[in-house]
Amino acid sequence: MSKIAIIGGGIIGVVTAYELAKLGEEVILFEKNYFGSGSTFRCATGIRAQFTDEANIRLMKHSVERWEKLEEELESDIVFRQTGYLFLAASEEEVEAFKANIKLQNKFGVPTRLIDMDEAKEIVPILNTEPFLAGAWNPKDGKANPFKTLFAYLFKAKELGVDAREHTEVIGFEREGDTITAVKFRNNGKVESVKVDAVLNAANAWAPLINEMAGLKWDLVPITAYKHQLVKTEPLEPGQAEPLVCPPSWNDAYIIQDGEDGGIICGAGIEHKAKSLDDYEPTYDFLRGVLDYAVRIAPPLRYAHVVRQWAGFYAKTPDSNPAIGRLLDNFYIAAGFSGHGFMMAPAVGEAMAELISKGRSKVPLDWEWYDPYRFERGELRTSAFQIG
Ligand code: FAD
Incomplete structure (x- = not known):
């Protein structure tokens, strides 16, 4: 048994x-703050x-298969719902691009298909079909409650002995x-250290600071925090916009109905470089911009009250793909x-645990694609398709 710090x-x-605790x-x-913060x-x-x-595609196909089993494995309702993702094409060129993406997704077993706007309207009753020509529809995509998911995993991890x-x-x-x-840490002003056999940097937006503490260049893995925001409306009747609905050419704007309370979460690619790593201030330009898109996607939203707006970070690499792998011994x-x-x-945690514990993993994660040293070598990947 090794002692591993995360x-x-x-x-x-x-x-x-x-996943590491499962492996013994x-x-x-x-x-440093509270879990999930x-x-x-x-x-x-x-x-x-x-x-x-x-x-x-391959990583996420595997991850969705893990998501499908989580409620049973974690013995907890994490509100995982396969309500689909519906991308909307607003031009002929986009329809052609969707067709090429669908072909690639189908090749790896993801059942996306091109649908017309009549079918799209059946799936999303409040949808404005007029600006769009077709949709890319995968009913196996979905959503889950981040609070319940994190706590379900944490509870099981503690049961298995995680400190x-x-x-x-x-x-x-x-x-x-x-x-x-060894890892040095501070709690309530008291500094201590613990001997360890391995360390995982899972600090996302803060990861460059952790790399620097390990004696690496802080920009070896260049991660920049961009402020992304969401607004949420008052609850609507279930079934109005259950899938995530997104016309990518409208600045990646999207709406998705909360699987529990029925509020509509609205997002868009209106981003700001974070001024600091505690810059969570919501902005008015986002509120105006995102609602303008949301009511054009689903006009009845004009009558829904916004009850909440909040901000967090997209911790972005230069090619929008994560850095996953080994940096030192x-x-x-x-x-x-x-x-x-x-x-x-679910997929990355499983793969990382297997890599650290056994030196290899059965998860279809392309280690070379996500290699954290690729930036130093100047080998960027094609940019990952963004949006939530
Ligand atoms: P985090 O959740 O950021 O956790 C890193 C933790 O490290 C933090 O809690 C931090 O306090 C801690 N930490 C930092 N430094 C130290 C230290 N020195 N010591 C101890 N702890 C430290 N993703 C999706 O998959 N689907 C979506 O629909 C989606 N929508 C999004 C919408 C918005 C508006 C935003 C902001 C993000 C969205 N994301 C989405 C992205 C997703 O939230 C993140 O990619 C994911 O939560 C990252 O998880 P993480 O564990 O890597 O990082």
Whole structure:
């Protein structure tokens, strides 16, 4: 049994802790604030395999298969619902691009198909069909409750013996050559250290700071925090906009109905570089911009009250693909999820745990694609298809 430290109590850190404990490893999980307080509890709930490159499609196909089994495995209702993702094409060129994406997704077993606007209207009764020519529809995509998902994993992780520490900030490492030998941390002003056999940096937007603590260049894995925001309306009757609905050419604007309370969550690619790593201030330009898109996608939303607006970070790499892999002998990273960390977590946590514990993984994760050293080599991947 090895002792493994995980830095970051967001969904990636918590899932990996659980998966490592399942493999019989001893895990100590550090979260400087409260669990989920980074990006995880601020996300839009979306889960999809509709990507536009092989690596992300294959990873997400596997992740959706994990999501399908989670409620049973974690013995908890995480409100996972396969209500689909519906992308809408507003031009002939976009229809052609959708067809090419669908072909690629189908090749790897993702059942997306092109649908006409009559069928789209049946799926989303409040949809404005007029501006659109066709939709890319995958009924197996879906959504889940980020709060319930994180706590379900955390509860099981603790049952399996994970030492999960909130309000405990990692502040440094002891390193011998390329090996991290100990983690230094602070809780309530008290500084302590613990000997470890391996370390995972799962600090997402904060990951460059952790890399620097490990003696690496802070921009070896260049991750920049962009402020992304959401608004939520008062509850509508269930069934109005259950899938995530998005015309990508409208600045990646989207709406998705909360699977429990029926409120409509509205997002868009109106982003701001975060001024600091605690810049969670919602902005008025986002509120105006996102609602303008939302009422054009679904005109009845004009009459719905907004009850909440909030902000969080997309921790973005230059190619919008995460950095997943080994940085030093026993120092690993899974960070820079660029807006996709919630949906990817079940697969990435499983793969990371297997890599750390066994040196290899059966998860179809293309390690080369996500190689954290690719930025240093100047080898960017094609940009991952963004939006929640
Ligand atoms: P985080 O949840 O950010 O966790 C990292 C943790 O590390 C933080 O809690 C932080 O406090 C902790 N930490 C940092 N430094 C230290 C330290 N020194 N010591 C101890 N702890 C430390 N993703 C999807 O898949 N689907 C969506 O629909 C979606 N929508 C989104 C909408 C919005 C508006 C936003 C902001 C994000 C969205 N995302 C979505 C992205 C998703 O939220 C993230 O990719 C995911 O939560 C990342 O999880 P994580 O565990 O890597 O990081």
